[in-house]
Amino acid sequence: MTRLLVASRNAKKLEELRRILAGAGVEVIGLDDVPPFPEAPETGATFEENALAKARDAVAATGLPAVADDSGIAVDALNGMPGVLSARWAGSAKSDPANLKLVLEQVADVPDERLTAAFVCAAALVQPGGEEVVVRGEWPGTLVREPRGTNGFGYDPIFVPEGETRTSAELSSAEKDAISHRGRALHQLLPHLRALTA
Amino acid sequence: MTRLLVASRNAKKLEELRRILAGAGVEVIGLDDVPPFPEAPETGATFEENALAKARDAVAATGLPAVADDSGIAVDALNGMPGVLSARWAGSAKSDPANLKLVLEQVADVPDERLTAAFVCAAALVQPGGEEVVVRGEWPGTLVREPRGTNGFGYDPIFVPEGETRTSAELSSAEKDAISHRGRALHQLLPHLRALTA
Numbered sequence: 001m002t003r004l005l006v007a008s009r010n011a012k013k014l015e016e017l018r019r020i021l022a023g024a025g026v027e028v029i030g031l032d033d034v035p036p037f038p039e040a041p042e043t044g045a046t047f048e049e050n051a052l053a054k055a056r057d058a059v060a061a062t063g064l065p066a067v068a069d070d071s072g073i074a075v076d077a078l079n080g081m082p083g084v085l086s087a088r089w090a091g092s093a094k095s096d097p098a099n100l101k102l103v104l105e106q107v108a109d110v111p112d113e114r115l116t117a118a119f120v121c122a123a124a125l126v127q128p129g130g131e132e133v134v135v136r137g138e139w140p141g142t143l144v145r146e147p148r149g150t151n152g153f154g155y156d157p158i159f160v161p162e163g164e165t166r167t168s169a170e171l172s173s174a175e176k177d178a179i180s181h182r183g184r185a186l187h188q189l190l191p192h193l194r195a196l197t198a
Numbered sequence: 199m200t201r202l203l204v205a206s207r208n209a210k211k212l213e214e215l216r217r218i219l220a221g222a223g224v225e226v227i228g229l230d231d232v233p234p235f236p237e238a239p240e241t242g243a244t245f246e247e248n249a250l251a252k253a254r255d256a257v258a259a260t261g262l263p264a265v266a267d268d269s270g271i272a273v274d275a276l277n278g279m280p281g282v283l284s285a286r287w288a289g290s291a292k293s294d295p296a297n298l299k300l301v302l303e304q305v306a307d308v309p310d311e312r313l314t315a316a317f318v319c320a321a322a323l324v325q326p327g328g329e330e331v332v333v334r335g336e337w338p339g340t341l342v343r344e345p346r347g348t349n350g351f352g353y354d355p356i357f358v359p360e361g362e363t364r365t366s367a368e369l370s371s372a373e374k375d376a377i378s379h380r381g382r383a384l385h386q387l388l389p390h391l392r393a394l395t396a
Contacts, residue, residue, distance in 0.1 A: 085304055106289055
Protein backbone atom coordinates (compact mmCIF):
# COMPACT_ATOMS: atom_id res chain seq x y z
CA MET A 1 0.00 0.00 0.00
CA THR A 2 1.37 3.37 -1.03
CA ARG A 3 1.96 5.82 1.75
CA LEU A 4 0.73 9.29 1.06
CA LEU A 5 1.50 12.18 3.34
CA VAL A 6 -1.39 14.56 3.77
CA ALA A 7 0.11 17.84 4.87
CA SER A 8 -2.30 18.63 7.68
CA ARG A 9 -2.69 18.33 11.44
CA ASN A 10 -6.37 19.18 11.42
CA ALA A 11 -7.95 15.99 12.79
CA LYS A 12 -11.33 16.64 11.18
CA LYS A 13 -9.77 17.45 7.83
CA LEU A 14 -7.54 14.34 7.94
CA GLU A 15 -10.52 12.18 8.77
CA GLU A 16 -12.46 13.68 5.88
CA LEU A 17 -9.53 13.06 3.50
CA ARG A 18 -9.08 9.48 4.75
CA ARG A 19 -12.74 8.71 4.11
CA ILE A 20 -12.56 10.14 0.60
CA LEU A 21 -9.30 8.36 -0.23
CA ALA A 22 -10.21 5.07 1.52
CA GLY A 23 -10.96 3.21 -1.71
CA ALA A 24 -7.84 4.30 -3.56
CA GLY A 25 -5.35 1.81 -2.04
CA VAL A 26 -3.55 4.64 -0.36
CA GLU A 27 -2.49 4.75 3.29
CA VAL A 28 -3.00 8.29 4.44
CA ILE A 29 -0.66 9.62 7.10
CA GLY A 30 -0.66 13.11 8.57
CA LEU A 31 2.00 15.56 9.67
CA ASP A 32 1.88 14.16 13.20
CA ASP A 33 2.98 10.77 11.80
CA VAL A 34 6.29 12.05 10.41
CA PRO A 35 9.27 13.79 12.05
CA PRO A 36 8.64 17.54 12.35
CA PHE A 37 10.01 19.81 9.62
CA PRO A 38 9.89 23.59 9.22
CA GLU A 39 6.61 24.66 7.61
CA ALA A 40 6.46 27.93 5.71
CA PRO A 41 3.56 30.25 6.57
CA GLU A 42 0.67 30.30 4.09
CA THR A 43 1.25 33.61 2.40
CA GLY A 44 0.04 32.84 -1.12
CA ALA A 45 -2.50 35.06 -2.82
CA THR A 46 -4.48 32.04 -4.03
CA PHE A 47 -5.64 28.69 -2.68
CA GLU A 48 -3.62 27.00 -5.44
CA GLU A 49 -0.34 28.70 -4.44
CA ASN A 50 -0.80 27.72 -0.81
CA ALA A 51 -1.71 24.10 -1.57
CA LEU A 52 1.25 23.68 -3.89
CA ALA A 53 3.72 25.27 -1.46
CA LYS A 54 2.56 23.05 1.39
CA ALA A 55 2.79 19.88 -0.71
CA ARG A 56 6.26 20.80 -2.02
CA ASP A 57 7.56 21.46 1.51
CA ALA A 58 6.20 18.10 2.67
CA VAL A 59 7.83 16.20 -0.21
CA ALA A 60 11.14 17.97 0.27
CA ALA A 61 11.16 17.10 3.99
CA THR A 62 9.96 13.49 3.83
CA GLY A 63 10.55 12.08 0.36
CA LEU A 64 6.96 10.82 0.36
CA PRO A 65 4.33 11.80 -2.19
CA ALA A 66 2.24 14.48 -0.55
CA VAL A 67 -1.18 15.99 -0.90
CA ALA A 68 -1.97 19.38 0.53
CA ASP A 69 -5.09 21.44 0.28
CA ASP A 70 -6.06 24.96 1.01
CA SER A 71 -9.69 25.76 1.49
CA GLY A 72 -11.90 28.61 2.46
CA ILE A 73 -15.12 30.40 1.87
CA ALA A 74 -15.54 33.09 -0.76
CA VAL A 75 -18.38 35.48 0.09
CA ASP A 76 -19.52 37.52 -2.91
CA ALA A 77 -20.49 40.55 -0.82
CA LEU A 78 -16.92 40.50 0.55
CA ASN A 79 -15.43 40.32 -2.98
CA GLY A 80 -14.55 36.67 -2.52
CA MET A 81 -13.00 37.08 0.92
CA PRO A 82 -12.34 35.64 3.56
CA GLY A 83 -10.80 33.42 0.82
CA VAL A 84 -7.23 32.42 1.63
CA LEU A 85 -7.60 34.20 4.98
CA SER A 86 -10.65 32.13 6.05
CA ALA A 87 -8.90 30.50 9.01
CA ARG A 88 -7.54 33.82 10.31
CA TRP A 89 -10.33 36.20 9.35
CA ALA A 90 -10.94 37.51 12.87
CA GLY A 91 -7.24 38.21 13.38
CA SER A 92 -5.96 37.77 16.90
CA ALA A 93 -9.34 36.46 18.01
CA LYS A 94 -9.06 33.69 15.43
CA SER A 95 -11.21 30.65 16.04
CA ASP A 96 -14.04 29.10 14.06
CA PRO A 97 -16.76 30.87 16.11
CA ALA A 98 -14.97 34.23 15.99
CA ASN A 99 -14.38 34.00 12.23
CA LEU A 100 -17.97 33.03 11.53
CA LYS A 101 -19.34 35.72 13.85
CA LEU A 102 -17.23 38.40 12.15
CA VAL A 103 -18.46 37.43 8.67
CA LEU A 104 -22.08 37.54 9.86
CA GLU A 105 -21.53 40.98 11.37
CA GLN A 106 -19.81 42.25 8.24
CA VAL A 107 -22.73 41.20 6.03
CA ALA A 108 -25.42 42.27 8.53
CA ASP A 109 -26.64 45.06 6.23
CA VAL A 110 -26.20 43.14 2.99
CA PRO A 111 -29.60 42.20 1.51
CA ASP A 112 -30.45 38.46 1.54
CA GLU A 113 -30.37 38.22 -2.25
CA ARG A 114 -26.70 39.21 -2.26
CA LEU A 115 -25.65 36.65 0.39
CA THR A 116 -24.19 34.23 -2.13
CA ALA A 117 -20.95 32.41 -1.36
CA ALA A 118 -18.92 29.37 -2.30
CA PHE A 119 -16.64 27.01 -0.45
CA VAL A 120 -13.45 26.63 -2.47
CA CYS A 121 -10.72 24.01 -2.18
CA ALA A 122 -7.46 23.73 -4.09
CA ALA A 123 -5.69 20.40 -3.73
CA ALA A 124 -2.14 19.72 -4.86
CA LEU A 125 -0.39 16.39 -5.32
CA VAL A 126 3.38 16.56 -5.52
CA GLN A 127 5.55 13.49 -6.14
CA PRO A 128 9.19 13.02 -5.15
CA GLY A 129 10.06 12.84 -8.86
CA GLY A 130 8.69 16.34 -9.34
CA GLU A 131 5.31 15.69 -10.94
CA GLU A 132 2.75 18.23 -9.73
CA VAL A 133 -1.01 18.41 -10.12
CA VAL A 134 -3.25 21.14 -8.73
CA VAL A 135 -7.03 20.98 -8.92
CA ARG A 136 -9.85 23.17 -7.66
CA GLY A 137 -13.30 22.30 -6.32
CA GLU A 138 -16.08 24.80 -5.73
CA TRP A 139 -19.31 24.36 -3.79
CA PRO A 140 -21.74 27.23 -4.37
CA GLY A 141 -24.47 28.27 -1.96
CA THR A 142 -25.78 31.05 0.23
CA LEU A 143 -25.15 32.27 3.75
CA VAL A 144 -27.70 32.19 6.56
CA ARG A 145 -27.62 34.70 9.38
CA GLU A 146 -28.04 32.21 12.23
CA PRO A 147 -25.58 29.30 12.57
CA ARG A 148 -27.22 25.85 12.44
CA GLY A 149 -25.79 22.35 12.82
CA THR A 150 -22.83 20.77 14.56
CA ASN A 151 -21.10 18.67 11.88
CA GLY A 152 -18.11 19.93 9.97
CA PHE A 153 -16.06 22.93 11.02
CA GLY A 154 -15.21 26.46 9.98
CA TYR A 155 -18.03 28.23 8.22
CA ASP A 156 -20.19 25.09 7.77
CA PRO A 157 -22.91 26.29 10.19
CA ILE A 158 -23.75 29.37 8.07
CA PHE A 159 -23.45 27.88 4.57
CA VAL A 160 -26.44 26.38 2.74
CA PRO A 161 -25.29 24.58 -0.41
CA GLU A 162 -27.19 25.18 -3.66
CA GLY A 163 -30.19 22.83 -3.85
CA GLU A 164 -30.22 22.27 -0.05
CA THR A 165 -32.20 23.77 2.80
CA ARG A 166 -29.80 22.46 5.44
CA THR A 167 -26.49 24.08 6.26
CA SER A 168 -23.38 22.06 5.49
CA ALA A 169 -23.04 21.56 9.27
CA GLU A 170 -26.42 19.76 9.13
CA LEU A 171 -25.29 17.33 6.43
CA SER A 172 -23.83 13.94 7.35
CA SER A 173 -20.15 13.40 6.64
CA ALA A 174 -21.00 11.05 3.78
CA GLU A 175 -23.39 13.55 2.21
CA LYS A 176 -20.82 16.29 2.53
CA ASP A 177 -17.92 14.23 1.11
CA ALA A 178 -19.93 13.46 -2.00
CA ILE A 179 -20.59 17.06 -2.95
CA SER A 180 -18.31 19.36 -0.97
CA HIS A 181 -15.58 21.57 -2.41
CA ARG A 182 -12.97 19.29 -0.83
CA GLY A 183 -14.73 16.20 -2.17
CA ARG A 184 -14.92 17.74 -5.63
CA ALA A 185 -11.23 18.68 -5.60
CA LEU A 186 -10.05 15.35 -4.22
CA HIS A 187 -12.15 13.36 -6.67
CA GLN A 188 -10.32 15.18 -9.44
CA LEU A 189 -7.08 13.97 -7.83
CA LEU A 190 -8.19 10.33 -7.53
CA PRO A 191 -6.97 9.19 -10.97
CA HIS A 192 -3.56 10.67 -10.16
CA LEU A 193 -3.52 8.96 -6.76
CA ARG A 194 -4.48 5.63 -8.31
CA ALA A 195 -1.63 6.03 -10.81
CA LEU A 196 0.62 6.50 -7.79
CA THR A 197 -0.14 2.99 -6.52
CA ALA A 198 0.35 1.35 -9.90
CA MET B 199 -25.21 82.11 -1.21
CA THR B 200 -26.57 78.73 -2.23
CA ARG B 201 -27.27 76.33 0.59
CA LEU B 202 -26.02 72.84 0.01
CA LEU B 203 -26.88 70.00 2.32
CA VAL B 204 -24.00 67.63 2.89
CA ALA B 205 -25.53 64.36 4.00
CA SER B 206 -23.21 63.64 6.91
CA ARG B 207 -22.95 64.00 10.68
CA ASN B 208 -19.26 63.16 10.80
CA ALA B 209 -17.73 66.40 12.13
CA LYS B 210 -14.31 65.70 10.64
CA LYS B 211 -15.77 64.83 7.27
CA LEU B 212 -18.00 67.95 7.26
CA GLU B 213 -15.04 70.13 8.13
CA GLU B 214 -13.01 68.55 5.32
CA LEU B 215 -15.85 69.14 2.84
CA ARG B 216 -16.33 72.74 4.02
CA ARG B 217 -12.66 73.50 3.46
CA ILE B 218 -12.73 72.01 -0.01
CA LEU B 219 -15.96 73.79 -0.98
CA ALA B 220 -15.09 77.08 0.73
CA GLY B 221 -14.23 78.88 -2.51
CA ALA B 222 -17.29 77.76 -4.44
CA GLY B 223 -19.82 80.25 -3.04
CA VAL B 224 -21.69 77.48 -1.36
CA GLU B 225 -22.87 77.43 2.25
CA VAL B 226 -22.41 73.92 3.49
CA ILE B 227 -24.83 72.63 6.10
CA GLY B 228 -24.90 69.17 7.63
CA LEU B 229 -27.58 66.74 8.69
CA ASP B 230 -27.58 68.20 12.19
CA ASP B 231 -28.63 71.56 10.70
CA VAL B 232 -31.89 70.25 9.21
CA PRO B 233 -34.91 68.53 10.78
CA PRO B 234 -34.31 64.80 11.17
CA PHE B 235 -35.61 62.48 8.42
CA PRO B 236 -35.47 58.71 8.09
CA GLU B 237 -32.15 57.59 6.63
CA ALA B 238 -31.94 54.29 4.81
CA PRO B 239 -29.08 51.99 5.80
CA GLU B 240 -26.11 51.88 3.42
CA THR B 241 -26.63 48.53 1.76
CA GLY B 242 -25.28 49.22 -1.72
CA ALA B 243 -22.70 46.99 -3.29
CA THR B 244 -20.67 49.98 -4.48
CA PHE B 245 -19.55 53.36 -3.15
CA GLU B 246 -21.47 54.99 -6.01
CA GLU B 247 -24.79 53.33 -5.10
CA ASN B 248 -24.44 54.37 -1.47
CA ALA B 249 -23.50 57.97 -2.26
CA LEU B 250 -26.39 58.36 -4.69
CA ALA B 251 -28.94 56.80 -2.32
CA LYS B 252 -27.86 59.09 0.53
CA ALA B 253 -28.02 62.21 -1.64
CA ARG B 254 -31.45 61.27 -3.05
CA ASP B 255 -32.86 60.69 0.45
CA ALA B 256 -31.54 64.06 1.59
CA VAL B 257 -33.06 65.92 -1.37
CA ALA B 258 -36.41 64.16 -0.98
CA ALA B 259 -36.55 65.10 2.71
CA THR B 260 -35.33 68.69 2.53
CA GLY B 261 -35.81 70.04 -0.98
CA LEU B 262 -32.21 71.29 -0.88
CA PRO B 263 -29.51 70.28 -3.32
CA ALA B 264 -27.48 67.63 -1.56
CA VAL B 265 -24.03 66.10 -1.75
CA ALA B 266 -23.31 62.74 -0.24
CA ASP B 267 -20.19 60.67 -0.33
CA ASP B 268 -19.25 57.16 0.49
CA SER B 269 -15.64 56.36 1.09
CA GLY B 270 -13.45 53.55 2.20
CA ILE B 271 -10.24 51.73 1.76
CA ALA B 272 -9.71 49.00 -0.81
CA VAL B 273 -6.91 46.63 0.19
CA ASP B 274 -5.66 44.53 -2.72
CA ALA B 275 -4.76 41.53 -0.55
CA LEU B 276 -8.37 41.61 0.69
CA ASN B 277 -9.74 41.71 -2.89
CA GLY B 278 -10.64 45.38 -2.53
CA MET B 279 -12.32 45.03 0.86
CA PRO B 280 -13.08 46.52 3.44
CA GLY B 281 -14.52 48.68 0.62
CA VAL B 282 -18.12 49.71 1.28
CA LEU B 283 -17.86 47.98 4.67
CA SER B 284 -14.85 50.08 5.81
CA ALA B 285 -16.71 51.77 8.67
CA ARG B 286 -18.10 48.46 9.99
CA TRP B 287 -15.28 46.08 9.17
CA ALA B 288 -14.81 44.82 12.73
CA GLY B 289 -18.54 44.17 13.10
CA SER B 290 -19.95 44.64 16.58
CA ALA B 291 -16.59 45.96 17.78
CA LYS B 292 -16.79 48.70 15.17
CA SER B 293 -14.65 51.74 15.78
CA ASP B 294 -11.75 53.26 13.88
CA PRO B 295 -9.11 51.53 16.06
CA ALA B 296 -10.89 48.16 15.94
CA ASN B 297 -11.34 48.32 12.15
CA LEU B 298 -7.73 49.28 11.56
CA LYS B 299 -6.45 46.63 13.98
CA LEU B 300 -8.49 43.94 12.26
CA VAL B 301 -7.14 44.84 8.81
CA LEU B 302 -3.57 44.75 10.14
CA GLU B 303 -4.16 41.33 11.68
CA GLN B 304 -5.77 40.00 8.52
CA VAL B 305 -2.77 41.02 6.39
CA ALA B 306 -0.18 40.00 9.01
CA ASP B 307 1.13 37.16 6.80
CA VAL B 308 0.80 39.03 3.51
CA PRO B 309 4.26 39.95 2.14
CA ASP B 310 5.11 43.67 2.13
CA GLU B 311 5.16 43.85 -1.67
CA ARG B 312 1.49 42.87 -1.79
CA LEU B 313 0.35 45.47 0.77
CA THR B 314 -1.04 47.84 -1.84
CA ALA B 315 -4.30 49.66 -1.22
CA ALA B 316 -6.30 52.69 -2.28
CA PHE B 317 -8.63 55.09 -0.57
CA VAL B 318 -11.75 55.42 -2.70
CA CYS B 319 -14.49 58.06 -2.57
CA ALA B 320 -17.68 58.30 -4.58
CA ALA B 321 -19.46 61.64 -4.33
CA ALA B 322 -22.96 62.29 -5.60
CA LEU B 323 -24.69 65.62 -6.20
CA VAL B 324 -28.45 65.46 -6.52
CA GLN B 325 -30.58 68.51 -7.27
CA PRO B 326 -34.26 68.99 -6.42
CA GLY B 327 -34.99 69.11 -10.15
CA GLY B 328 -33.63 65.60 -10.51
CA GLU B 329 -30.20 66.23 -12.01
CA GLU B 330 -27.69 63.71 -10.67
CA VAL B 331 -23.92 63.51 -10.93
CA VAL B 332 -21.73 60.80 -9.40
CA VAL B 333 -17.94 60.97 -9.47
CA ARG B 334 -15.18 58.79 -8.07
CA GLY B 335 -11.78 59.68 -6.63
CA GLU B 336 -9.02 57.20 -5.90
CA TRP B 337 -5.85 57.66 -3.85
CA PRO B 338 -3.40 54.78 -4.30
CA GLY B 339 -0.76 53.80 -1.76
CA THR B 340 0.48 51.06 0.52
CA LEU B 341 -0.27 49.90 4.04
CA VAL B 342 2.17 50.04 6.92
CA ARG B 343 2.00 47.57 9.80
CA GLU B 344 2.31 50.12 12.61
CA PRO B 345 -0.16 53.03 12.81
CA ARG B 346 1.48 56.48 12.67
CA GLY B 347 0.04 59.98 12.96
CA THR B 348 -2.98 61.60 14.54
CA ASN B 349 -4.60 63.64 11.78
CA GLY B 350 -7.52 62.33 9.79
CA PHE B 351 -9.62 59.38 10.81
CA GLY B 352 -10.44 55.83 9.81
CA TYR B 353 -7.55 54.02 8.19
CA ASP B 354 -5.37 57.16 7.76
CA PRO B 355 -2.72 56.01 10.29
CA ILE B 356 -1.82 52.89 8.26
CA PHE B 357 -1.99 54.33 4.72
CA VAL B 358 1.06 55.79 2.97
CA PRO B 359 0.02 57.53 -0.26
CA GLU B 360 2.03 56.87 -3.42
CA GLY B 361 5.05 59.21 -3.54
CA GLU B 362 4.93 59.84 0.23
CA THR B 363 6.83 58.40 3.18
CA ARG B 364 4.32 59.76 5.72
CA THR B 365 0.98 58.13 6.45
CA SER B 366 -2.09 60.15 5.53
CA ALA B 367 -2.56 60.72 9.28
CA GLU B 368 0.81 62.51 9.24
CA LEU B 369 -0.22 64.90 6.44
CA SER B 370 -1.70 68.29 7.26
CA SER B 371 -5.35 68.85 6.41
CA ALA B 372 -4.40 71.12 3.53
CA GLU B 373 -1.95 68.60 2.09
CA LYS B 374 -4.54 65.88 2.37
CA ASP B 375 -7.38 67.89 0.82
CA ALA B 376 -5.26 68.61 -2.24
CA ILE B 377 -4.58 64.99 -3.11
CA SER B 378 -6.93 62.72 -1.18
CA HIS B 379 -9.60 60.48 -2.67
CA ARG B 380 -12.27 62.81 -1.22
CA GLY B 381 -10.46 65.87 -2.55
CA ARG B 382 -10.16 64.27 -5.99
CA ALA B 383 -13.84 63.32 -6.06
CA LEU B 384 -15.07 66.69 -4.78
CA HIS B 385 -12.89 68.62 -7.21
CA GLN B 386 -14.63 66.75 -9.99
CA LEU B 387 -17.93 67.99 -8.52
CA LEU B 388 -16.83 71.63 -8.26
CA PRO B 389 -17.93 72.71 -11.76
CA HIS B 390 -21.36 71.25 -11.03
CA LEU B 391 -21.51 73.04 -7.67
CA ARG B 392 -20.50 76.33 -9.26
CA ALA B 393 -23.25 75.86 -11.84
CA LEU B 394 -25.60 75.47 -8.88
CA THR B 395 -24.88 79.01 -7.67
CA ALA B 396 -25.25 80.54 -11.12
